[in-house]
Structures are given as C-alpha cells and as structure tokens.
Amino acid sequence: MPWMTVETRSIRERSAVGRFPSVTLAIGEENDEKKEEQDENNPKQENACRRWLRKACPCCCFDSNRPEDCGTYDGFIAYVSTELLLKVRSIDLVKSKSEENRKVHHTDLYQSNNLIIRRGQKFVMWITLSRPFNPTTDQLHLELKTGSLPVVSKETHVIVPLVKQLDQNSWGSRIIEQDSTKIKLMVNSPATAVIGHYRLTVETNSTSGQFVSEHNSANDVYILFNPWCEDDVVFLHSEEERQEYVLNDVGIIYYGTMNQIGERTWDYGQFDEGILAACLFVLEKSGTPPSGWADPVNVVRVVSAMINSVDDHGVIEGNWSGNYSGGSFPTMWSGSVEILKEYHKNKGTPVKYGQCWVFGGVVTTVLRSLGIPCRTVTNFSSAHDTDVSLTTDVYLDNNLEPLEHLNSDSVWNFHVWNDCWMARPDLPPGNGGWQAVDATPQQTSQGTFRCGPASLTAIRYGQVYLKHDAAFVFAEVNSDKIYWQRNVDGTFSQIYDEKNIVGHFISTKAVGSDDRNDITNLYKHPEGSEQERIAVETACSYGTKAKAYSAPTAQDVSVHVTMEDDGPRMGDDAELTITLQNSSSENRTVNLHSQVSVMYYTGVHKATVKKDTTDIDLLPNEEKSLNWTLDYKDYKNQLIDQAALMLTLLGRVVETRQVLATQFNFRLRTPDLIINPIGKAAVGEKMAVKISFTNPLPQVLKAVIFHVEGLGLLPPRKINYGDIDSHASVSITEHLVPTLSGKRKLLASMDCKQLTQVHGVSNITVSNKSTTAT
Numbered sequence: 001m002p003w004m005t006v007e008t009r010s011i012r013e014r015s016a017v018g019r020f021p022s023v024t025l026a027i028g029e030e031n032d033e034k035k036e037e038q039d040e041n042n043p044k045q046e047n048a049c050r051r052w053l054r055k056a057c058p059c060c061c062f063d064s065n066r067p068e069d070c071g072t073y074d075g076f077i078a079y080v081s082t083e084l085l086l087k088v089r090s091i092d093l094v095k096s097k098s099e100e101n102r103k104v105h106h107t108d109l110y111q112s113n114n115l116i117i118r119r120g121q122k123f124v125m126w127i128t129l130s131r132p133f134n135p136t137t138d139q140l141h142l143e144l145k146t147g148s149l150p151v152v153s154k155e156t157h158v159i160v161p162l163v164k165q166l167d168q169n170s171w172g173s174r175i176i177e178q179d180s181t182k183i184k185l186m187v188n189s190p191a192t193a194v195i196g197h198y199r200l201t202v203e204t205n206s207t208s209g210q211f212v213s214e215h216n217s218a219n220d221v222y223i224l225f226n227p228w229c230e231d232d233v234v235f236l237h238s239e240e241e242r243q244e245y246v247l248n249d250v251g252i253i254y255y256g257t258m259n260q261i262g263e264r265t266w267d268y269g270q271f272d273e274g275i276l277a278a279c280l281f282v283l284e285k286s287g288t289p290p291s292g293w294a295d296p297v298n299v300v301r302v303v304s305a306m307i308n309s310v311d312d313h314g315v316i317e318g319n320w321s322g323n324y325s326g327g328s329f330p331t332m333w334s335g336s337v338e339i340l341k342e343y344h345k346n347k348g349t350p351v352k353y354g355q356c357w358v359f360g361g362v363v364t365t366v367l368r369s370l371g372i373p374c375r376t377v378t379n380f381s382s383a384h385d386t387d388v389s390l391t392t393d394v395y396l397d398n399n400l401e402p403l404e405h406l407n408s409d410s411v412w413n414f415h416v417w418n419d420c421w422m423a424r425p426d427l428p429p430g431n432g433g434w435q436a437v438d439a440t441p442q443q444t445s446q447g448t449f450r451c452g453p454a455s456l457t458a459i460r461y462g463q464v465y466l467k468h469d470a471a472f473v474f475a476e477v478n479s480d481k482i483y484w485q486r487n488v489d490g491t492f493s494q495i496y497d498e499k500n501i502v503g504h505f506i507s508t509k510a511v512g513s514d515d516r517n518d519i520t521n522l523y524k525h526p527e528g529s530e531q532e533r534i535a536v537e538t539a540c541s542y543g544t545k546a547k548a549y550s551a552p553t554a555q556d557v558s559v560h561v562t563m564e565d566d567g568p569r570m571g572d573d574a575e576l577t578i579t580l581q582n583s584s585s586e587n588r589t590v591n592l593h594s595q596v597s598v599m600y601y602t603g604v605h606k607a608t609v610k611k612d613t614t615d616i617d618l619l620p621n622e623e624k625s626l627n628w629t630l631d632y633k634d635y636k637n638q639l640i641d642q643a644a645l646m647l648t649l650l651g652r653v654v655e656t657r658q659v660l661a662t663q664f665n666f667r668l669r670t671p672d673l674i675i676n677p678i679g680k681a682a683v684g685e686k687m688a689v690k691i692s693f694t695n696p697l698p699q700v701l702k703a704v705i706f707h708v709e710g711l712g713l714l715p716p717r718k719i720n721y722g723d724i725d726s727h728a729s730v731s732i733t734e735h736l737v738p739t740l741s742g743k744r745k746l747l748a749s750m751d752c753k754q755l756t757q758v759h760g761v762s763n764i765t766v767s768n769k770s771t772t773a774t
Contacts, residue, residue, distance in 0.1 A: 086138050086204040087130035088213040089181070093200075093221070094124055106228060109247065111273035113218070118226035118371060120191030122166070127202060129181045139205040142173060142187065144198040144221065147290035154291035155194050160187060168231070191231035194294045195223050195370060197280050222276060225296060225371030233423040234296050236373045237600070244511040245373035245421065251364065252509040253357045254516065257413045258380035261505065263516070266361045266376070267335030270369035275337060278344035279369045282306050282315060285348045296372050296422045297453055300437050301468065303366050305450035307359050307439035309350035312448070315343045315362060318441055319353035327352025336365035359439040360416035373421035375508045377436075377519070382415035383502040384442060385475035390464065390543035392481045392502065395492065400485065411502055415440070415476065417451075419508070419519075423600070424455055427466050429665050430597070430646050431455035433605050434522060436473045445469050456522050457605060461650075461661075462535035464542050474539050477503035478524045478532070482548055494548055500527045530613075531593055534650050534659050552658035556584035557618065559592075559649060561628075561664035570639075570668040570755065571696035574630040576647065582618035590616045590660065592651040596630055599644040599665070607638045609645075632698070639668070671696050673706075673748045673760030678733070681766040683741050689762065691748050692731040695724045697755060705751040706732065712740030713764065738766040 094101045095115035101123045102108040107116040117123050133140065142160035150157035163172040166188045177184035198221045202213045227236040227246050236242050249268045256262040269275060283293060286306050292298045306314040316339060319330065330353050333339065339351050339362055354362075360376045367374035383392045386408040395406040417438035424432045435453030445451055445468060454470040457463075459478075464471035481501045484492040503524060510517040525532035537549045558581045568574035582588045593613050598606045610630055618624055628647070635645070644667045651660035671694060678688040691708070695701055701724040709716040714736040724730055738744065744766050749759040 084206065084208040085130070085211055086133070086140075086206045086208070087211050088202045088204065089128040089130055091200070091202065091213070091216070091219050092126035092128075093219060094126065100124060105226075106247065107224070109249070109271040110276060111271055112222070112276060114220050114222055116222040116224065116276070117189070118224050118228065118232075119189045119193040119195065120168070120226045120229035120232050122186050122188045124176070125185050125187060127183050127185065129183065129204075132181055133175070133178065133183050134206075135175075137207055141203055142185075143201045143203060145201075146194060146196040146198045151291075154289070155294070156290050158193075158198075189223065191226065191229050191233075192294055193223055194290055195225055195299070196283070196290055196293055197222055197277070222280075224369075227371060227373050227421070233425065234372050234421060235423070236421050237606070238511075240511050242373065244509075245375055246368055246371065249368075251361075251376055252514060252516075253361060253376050253416060254378035254507045255357060255414050255416070256380075258504040261380070261507065261516070264357075265334070266357075266364075267337060268361065268365040268368060269335055269337035270365045272337045274344065275340055275365065276369050278340040279366045281344050281348075282340075282366060285314075286312065296420075297424070297426065297468075299370065300367065300372065300420055300422075300435070300453045301445075301450055303363060304437050304439045304452055305448045307362050307366070308441040308449055310441040310449045313348055313350060315339065315351060316354035316358060317350040317352045318355060318359070320355060324353050329353070330355040330358055333358050333361075336362045340365065356414075356416040356440045360418055363418045363437065363439050367418070367420055375419050376416060377419050378414050378416050378507045379477055379523075380414050380504045380506070381502045382412045382476050383479045383481075384410045384412060384415075385472065385479060386443065387544055388471060389545040389548075390471055390475045390479055390540045391545055391548060392475070392479045393545070394481065394483045396483060396485045396495075398486055398488070403486070411481075417473075419456070420453060422453070424453075427455060427458070428663075430599060430605060430648075430663060431457050431463075431466060432600070433457065438469075438473070443472055445472075460522065460524055460535065461648075462538035462540075464539045471539065471542065477506065477520075478536060478539070480536060480540075480548075482545070497548070530591060530652065531650055534652060534661070538659060538661070550657060552653070552656045554584060554656040555658050556656070557582055557588050557590060557653050557658060557660060559590075559651065559660045559662055561647060561649070561662065563666060566669055567666055568630075568668055569696060570670045571632060571698065573632055574635070574645070574666075574668060576628045576664070576666070578626040578628050578649065579623060580616060580618060580626070581623045582621060585620045586655070587620060588618040588656075589654040590618065590651050591654060592616055592649060592660070594628065595648045595650075597646050597648070598635065598638045599646050609635050609638050635668075636697075636699070670755065670757045673750060673758060675746055675748055675760050675762035677746075677762060677764050681738055681744075681764050682769050683738050683766060684769045686735055686737050688733055688735050689746060690731055690733050691760070692729065693724075693750065693758070694729040695727055695755075698726045699754065700725055701752045701754050703752070707749045707751065708734055708746070710736075710744055710746040710764070712742075712744045712766065713738050713746050738764075741766045741768045 093115040097108040101115060101117060105117045105121055110116050140162050144158040144160065147156045158171055160171045160173050163174055166172045166174050168188060169190050171189060173185045173187040175183050176186045199215050200219045200221050201215055204211045225234045226232040227234050227242050229235055249270055251266050251268055252263050253266050254261055254263050283302055286302045288302050305312055307316060308314050309317045342351050364374045364376045385392065392409045392411060395403040397403055417436060419434045420437055421434055434456045436456060437452030441449035451469045451472055454468055454473045455466060458466040458470045459474045462474065464474050479502055481498040482494055483496040485495045486492055505518055506520040506523055507516050508519055525535060540546055540549050560579055562577045580590060595608055596610045597608045600606055616624065647664045649662050674692040676690045678690060681687050691706065704721040704724050706719040706721055707716065719732060744764045746762045746764055
C-alpha cells in the first residue's frame with residue numbers, strides 16, 4: 001500500500017494508542033516532507049510502521065532492494081514452493097555389518113562400508129525428507145545405475161517404483177514405516193537382476209516440482225548372485241554346502257601325483273577389504289557389457305578368460321618355463337588377495353607369475369565373492385587334448401620311435417581347475433548342478449583362452465556336443481591313450497590303445513572338514529564299466545578320430561519310454577514302460593543299464609535312487625515292452641518340491657556294438673485339495689467352504705498347515721491343522737464374508753515337509769447383496 005504525507009489533525013485524532021504503539025507520527029507538513037525526503041535519499045531505512053508491517057505480513061511487503069524478501073506475490077510463491085518441494089535430506093541404507101540388511105543377505109563378512117545385497121531378496125532403507133511424505137500428492141522412486149552407459153532397456157539403469165504390494169519377480173519398494181519426515185522402505189530386487197556396482201539416487205515429484213538427490217558414493221550398492229534364493233539359477237539347496245562353497249574363505253588345493261597326493265592351504269579371502277571391488281574390476285576390464293552380468297554362465301566365461309592374461313591382459317601371467325625373473329615363483333603364492341589387489345592397484349597390469357593351482361585359487365575367490373558357489377578341483381593324470389580328437393595320441397615312426405613334432409598331446413601329473421554350481425536352462429534337463437571351468441590357458445574357446453562352464457553330467461555321459469567346452473574337459477578326465485604307427489605311405493595305423501590312463505582321484509576339499517573328497521564318480525562312470533565305455537565311444541564319435549573306435553555294423557535297434565495316462569502318483573510305485581524295437585531280420589541282445597535320479601525343477605541333479613542292469617533278447621522284427629517300476633520306498637526320502645525324476649537308459653547291442661541312449665523326465669502327481677462352497681455366495685453375507693484332502697502316503701504327515709485365500713473372498717489365512725495319519729481323509733470348514741461380486745477364485749494349499757505341491761481351487765460366483773435380498 002502507498003505511504004502518504006500525514007495531515008495535521010487534533011491531538012485526539014492523532015492518537016495511535018493500541019494501533020501503532022512504537023510509531024510517533026509527524027505533526028505538520030514540514031516535518032512530513034522532511035521525512036519523505038529522508039526516506040527517498042536512504043531507501044534502505046524504513047519507518048517504524050513499515051517495519052511492523054513486514055513482521056506482521058511479510059507477503060505484503062516486498063522490497064526489490066532486499067533479495068531475501070518475499071513480499072511480492074511471485075516472490076512469496078517462490079518462497080513457499082521452495083519450502084514445499086520434497087527434498088531428500090539423507091539416506092540410511094542400514095548397511096553396517098551388524099545391521100539387518102547385511103545379516104539376512106549373508107554379506108556381513110565383507111570388509112566394506114557399502115551396502116552389499118544378494119539379488120532376489122528384500123532389503124530395507126530409511127530416507128529423511130525435508131517435510132512429511134504425503135502419499136496422495138507426493139511421488140518417490142529410487143534409481144540404480146551400473147556401468148558407464150546405463151540403459152533402462154538393458155536393466156543397467158533400474159527405476160524402482162513405490163508400490164503398494166511388492167512383486168518378488170520385479171523391482172519395487174514399499175513404505176513400511178513413517179516417522180514425521182522419515183520413511184522406511186522395503187525394497188525388492190528380482191532374482192534375475194544384473195549383478196554389479198550400482199550408483200543410487202532418489203527422485204521425488206510433488207506439486208512444487210521435481211527433486212533428484214545428489215550421488216554419494218557412500219550410498220553405492222553392490223548386488224551379488226544369491227545361492228540362498230530358490231529363484232536364482234545359482235541356488236544351492238544345502239546350507240552346509242553354501243557355508244563351504246560360498247562363505248568359506250580358506251581352502252585346500254591338492255597337487256603331486258596319483259600315488260603321492262600333496263596338499264596346500266589357500267587363502268581365498270573373498271571378503272577381504274577391496275576384493276569385491278577388484279573382482280568387479282576384473283569384469284569391467286573384460287570390456288563385456290554389464291547387461292550380460294545377470295547370467296552366471298556368461299559371468300563364468302568372462303572370469304575364465306580374464307584370470308589368465310594371454311589375450312585380454314587378464315589377472316595372472318602364466319609361466320611354465322622355469323625362468324621367473326621379473327615376477328614371483330608360482331609356488332610362492334599362498335592366497336588370492338595379494339594377486340587381485342595388485343592387479344586392481346596397477347589398473348589391470350597382469351601379475352607375474354602363475355600356474356594351474358594359482359589360476360584355480362583365484363577363480364574360486366572371484367566366483368565366491370560374486371555369489372556363485374565354487375570349489376577348486378584337482379585331476380591327477382590329466383590329459384591335454386590339442387586336436388579335438390578326445391583321445392591322447394602318441395605317434396611313432398616305423399621303428400616305433402616317438403615322432404616328437406607330432407606328439408603335442410600330453411598327460412600332466414595333475415591339473416587344477418574349478419567346479420561352479422548353477423542351473424543350466426540353456427541345456428537339456430539334467431545338466432544343471434556342478435559345471436567345470438578352467439582358467440589355465442590351454443586351448444581357445446570361441447577365439448579366447450577360456451574353458452567352460454561344462455556340465456559334469458554331460459561329461460560323465462560323453463555328451464560332448466553340449467556347451468561349453470565339454471569335449472575338452474572330457475578328454476582331460478576320460479580319454480584313452482592311442483598309439484599310432486607311421487606306414488610306408490605316410491599314413492598312420494592304430495596299433496595299441498591304453499584305457500584307465502587319465503582321470504584319477506579327482507579331488508576337492510570336503511564340506512565342513514579338511515578331508516579330501518574324491519569326486520571322480522561325478523566326472524565319469526567306474527573305469528572299465530560298460531557305461532564308461534559307452535560314454536567314451538559316444539564322446540569320440542564327435543571327435544576328429546571317430547574311426548579309432550569301431551563303428552556299429554548296424555543300427556537296427558531302438559528304445560523309447562512311455563507312461564500311462566497322467567503318470568504315476570505320489571505314494572504309489574512309479575511305473576513306466578520301456579519299449580525296444582528290433583527292426584532287423586536277426587536276433588539281437590541288448591545289455592541295458594537304467595538309472596533314475598531325483599531332479600530339481602531347474603534340471604539340477606539331486607540324488608540317484610535306483611540303478612539296474614539287464615540283458616534283453618530280441619527276436620527278428622520283435623517289439624518288446626518291459627515294465628519298469630520304482631518302488632515308493634526307494635524314493636520317499638529323496639523327493640523335493642516338484643517331485644521331478646529322470647530315467648536314463650544306456651545300452652549296447654552285443655551283435656552290432658550299436659549304442660542306445662535316452663532320457664525320460666517325469667514327475668509324481670500329488671493329490672488335489674477339494675474345495676466345496678456351502679450355500680450361496682453374496683457380498684457382505686457369511687458363507688462357508690469345505691476343504692477335503694486324502695493323504696496318499698503310507699506315512700503320517702507331520703505339522704500340516706493349510707493356507708486359504710481369495711481376492712474378494714477372504715485375505716490370506718493360515719490354518720495349523722497338525723498331523724494326518726497315513727491314507728487318512730480329512731476335511732476342514734472355513735467361514736468367510738465376500739467383499740466383491742462376480743466370478744471369484746478361492747485358493748487353498750498345503751504346507752508339509754513330507755508332501756509338497758498340494759493345492760486346489762474353486763470357482764465361486766458372488767452376487768450383490770441387494771440382488772440376493774430381492
């Protein structure tokens with residue numbers, strides 16, 4: 001409002017008592033003019049009335065010469081908007097080693113001040129804001145970025161929305177607690193998330209505008225693979241094995257000869273300060289895009305290539321010359337920490353020098369640090385096949401003298417590599433579990449010195465065509481040694497072969513102790529057995545010297561497996577039919593080996609429950625069916641969640657040497673829960689449902705719990721039932737009040753250690769209450 005010269009009035013009229021007690025008004029025009037003049041000459045000075053008004057109503061008193069003022073309307077709006085903008089004051093990731101996140105994620109052993117979590121698992125965090133969060137008008141989300149060029153479509157730039165309900169298969173956060181300006185979030189990452197080093201920021205949106213928090217490296221997040229999460233492909237079922245193959249930071253590496261096995265302790269040190277950062281640096285140095293780091297197969301191949309330095313300036317330079325000047329003797333190293341720290345510190349300069357046990361020890365450190373279960377393995381009398389023949393070849397001249405320039409294959413006293421654990425959805429079922437990976441630079445794989453991961457199951461059965469590099473590992477553990485003599489015309493003839501030469505006492509440290517665990521049986525069948533010979537001949541048929549093994553004179557017998565109807569039921573003996581067909585006009589005898597294994601749904605082998613060998617005589621053109629039975633007593637203590645099994649058949653036709661092989665996957669069907677609604681279903685009106693179940697097993701089900709839920713029918717409800725006798729039928733009645741009309745589904749499931757995958761559903765049509773009333 002404008003300020004005018006005060007007119008002369010009576011003393012009574014000029015009284016300001018009760019209105020402006022600190023103001024003395026000028027009397028007479030002369031004094032007023034002098035005052036105005038003084039104000040114009042010194043605009044920074046204010047009269048007492050203006051000062052009072054500034055305190056009483058700052059929004060009405062803006063002075064352009066006072067930038068801090070907000071007196072005009074626009075200035076006031078700007079001031080208010082700044083105050084109402086939802087700012088992030090601080091972020092608390094609950095990241096200390098003794099706090100909740102690091103404990104439940106099994107990352108409390110890492111010597112790091114950053115938050116380290118495992119994918120597929122929830123974590124919590126606090127965010128302090130500039131004012132209380134209003135879910136009606138405010139929005140908030142997290143952003144996580146990894147790599148130099150993070151992209152949303154490649155899942156290296158992750159936008160984590162605020163949601164009401166978390167979905168375990170996707171990123172999301174939910175407010176679980178609010179205290180004035182602080183909110184506590186529960187954040188979920190999917191089990192398929194890209195692993196790596198993420199930069200975290202928080203973005204808010206409100207009616208007053210957008211705010212993005214500044215990046216602070218103290219709030220960076222490391223995301224690892226999760227062997228504790230069933231949805232992660234590196235899930236390892238046994239807690240004892242997780243403790244050994246993920247969390248144990250000290251191990252034993254074996255060396256020597258098959259007759260004189262030595263051992264040395266190795267410090268893996270995967271939790272040591274700076275090691276996780278060094279391991280991720282190894283991945284970054286490879287130049288591979290971080291978008292591929294969600295797949296453990298890809299990560300393992302990168303690690304296998306990067307631990308040696310041959311073609312990518314990797315971690316360790318191999319040296320077998322005996323001259324180790326300019327570096328350290330390979331036998332000097334007793335752990336991985338010094339090697340990885342030196343490589344990281346020197347920004348990717350290879351460390352000198354290493355041999356196979358050093359490569360193997362460092363691979364175990366890197367994979368365990370990243371969350372992939374891993375162990376160091378030693379193979380005694382280990383073959384090195386250089387020409388993909390899958391045989392160890394010795395060439396002789398016509399006088400039986402070795403032709404050294406041709407004898408590039410060799411048998412090492414021992415060789416060290418690694419096994420890592422993962423499902424293999426990229427391979428046929430049954431090939432998950434332990435995978436061989438070798439970082440010692442011997443042969444190239446797709447143009448790079450690396451090897452694996454190769455399924456141990458594929459190696460055992462000679463399925464060397466399955467990726468990656470199963471043929472090379474097969475030759476290391478199960479190749480025959482074949483002697484070739486040069487003929488007069490320069491060609492070579494096979495004159496002798498030795499079996500049982502390579503692949504002995506394949507060893508790794510035992511779980512939970514310092515004992516040596518012989519795992520040769522995981523790599524091959526017993527030496528000299530029919531199954532082992534079939535595997536060798538199967539493998540070599542894909543090699544460059546397939547003719548070293550006599551081809552079958554005929555291939556006229558076939559085998560296949562069938563099952564009746566929907567398959568065998570849980571609690572019963574499992575019955576399948578094996579059918580052999582002889583399409584020749586001659587008699588045939590088949591030596592048939594069968595093996596049935598319990599499988600995880602990911603295709604990982606858990607246990608072998610039955611083996612059989614039988615001879616079958618087939619008449620000319622005869623088709624013969626055999627009833628194959630797996631007794632309940634043989635599988636009852638081995639089944640896991642999905643009750644999946646796999647029957648493997650291997651056979652040989654005696655007369656023709658033809659090899660037969662097939663695998664058949666099946667599962668044991670579990671009973672359903674029967675749900676019967678009682679009465680009509682209407683919104684707001686009480687109704688009942690009867691849930692019935694019959695125990696199919698000849699044993700008591702202990703501590704049975706039923707779960708019931710249905711959208712619009714009732715929220716999730718848990719019913720602790722107790723024990724159910726063998727073959728007993730039980731029923732429970734539950735009451736509910738529908739809240740939504742239309743077609744609804746009531747779901748029920750049963751939780752019991754002895755019997756899983758039992759569930760049921762009932763379709764219920766709910767009418768409106770008003771409709772029912774009329």
